[in-house]
Amino acid sequence: MTDDTPQPTGNEYLLDNQQSEAGERFAALSALFDPWTFRHLEGVGVGAGWRCWEVGAGGASVPAWLGGRVGPTGRVVATDIDTSWVGGASEGGFAVLRHDVASEAPPPGGPFDLIHARLVLVHVADRDKALRSMAGALRPGGWLVLEDADPALQPLVCPDEYGPEQELANRLRQGFRELMRQRGADLAYGRKLPRLLREAGLADVEADAYFPVASPACTVLEEATVRQVRDKLVAAGLATDDEIDRHLANIAAGGLDLATGPLISAWGRRPAA
Template identity: 35%
Template structure:
C-alpha cells in the first residue's frame, strides 16, 4: 500500500465520524477482542504501576481506565482528537486531552508508559511520530505500539470476503493514509530510537460469526460502502456477500490480527 495516492482526509473526519450513533459501539466491539491482549502485555511488562501513563487515541477509554484502576497508575493522560467518548473519565488522577498527536506544539511532558493502539497505522507521519513518542519516555519507561496485520489466504483472491477486505485497505489508504505495510518494522523502529528490551508479538483473535470481531468488520464495511465500491474491486453485490459471510456459520478465515512491539528507555 506504500504506492497508494496521497490521502486527502483524516480518520474521524472523512471516515468514522465520532458523532455517528454507531461509532462508539464499533470501537467497543474491537476493544472486547483486543483489550485482554493489551492488558496481558502491559501487565507482563509491569507497566503502569505508580507511573505516569499516556494513552494515545484513547477512544472510549477502556485502556485508560485499566491503567488507572487495575495497573495502579499514578496519573493517566487520555489523548484523542475527539474526546466525546471519554466523558465518563473523570477524577484527580486522569486528564482528558483533545489534541492531534501530529501537532508539533503538543507537549504533555514525559511518561513512564506510552501506549498507542490502532493509531499510527492511520497517520502517514508514523515513523516521525515513533521518534516523538520515544523521546517522551522517562528513563525506564515503556513505549508500546500496536497496529493491524493481515494473514491473507494466498489461494483465496476472488471471494467476496477477500475482495472486500482488499478494497477496504485500498480505500483507507487513499482516503486517510492508512498503511499496515510498515507495522512489521515497529521493533526495528524502536531499536533505532535507542530503546532496550525490544520485542514483539502477533495475535490473531478468532473471527467467528456473530462475535465482536465480526460485528466490528461488518459495521466498518457497512459504513465504508461508498469508498469500497469506488476502488473498483467490489460492487454492491460483492459487499453484500462479504457481509453475509461474516454472519455465516461457514465463516472460516483468519481475520486481521494485531502486532504489538515494545521497548524500554535506558
C-alpha cells in the same frame, strides 16, 4: 531509491469516529484485543503512581484500565483527534485531551513512565514523527508499547476460502485495504515496530503477534466496518451495493469464520540517563 509509500489523498480518516458504527467497532476491538494489550502492559510493570499517556485512545477501556492500575497517586491522560467515545475522569480515573500526536507536542503530565498506542500509527501520515515524539516523552526507564496491524502479513478476512461467500468476503476486504492504502496507511507497518523502536533509541526491545481467526467480536467488527466504509467502496468502484448486501447477509447467516489481520505488539524502554 524512491519512496513508493502512497500519500494520503486528503485529511479524511477512513474510519471516522463521528460515524455511528465507530462505537460498535471500539467495542469489538476491546473484546478482541484488550486482554492481549493488558498482558503487555502488566508485563512492563505498570502500577501505582505511574504517569501514563494513552495515544489515540478511541474508546475508554484501555485508559480506564490504566487508571485502575496507577491509582490516585498516578496519572493517565488519554488523547485522540476525536474524543467523542473516550469518556473521562468521572468514568474511569483518567484525563481526556483532544490532541494530534503527529503534529503537536506531547500533552502535559510528562515525562511518562508508560506510553501506549494501539492501531494508531498505521493510519498516521507522519508516523515516524509521531513515534519520535512518543519516544522523546518517556522518562529514563520509561516504556513505549506500540501495537499495530500488519494486514499485508495476512490479508484475508476468511483464511479458509472454501466457497463463494468466503471469496466475496475476501474480495471486499481487498477493497477495504485499497481504501486504506490510498489514504496513506502502511499495510506492512506492524512488522517494522521492533526495528523502529531500536532506531528511536529504545532498549530491551521485544515483540510478538496475536491473530484472531474466528470469534463473535470479529463478526461484529467486520459488519460494522463494512457498513462504515460502504459508500466509499462503492464510490471507488471497489464493490457494488449488491455485493455488499450479499456479504452482510452472509455475515448475518452466521456461516463465515471471520479473522483479523495480525496485531503486532512491540515494546522498548528508554535507557536510564
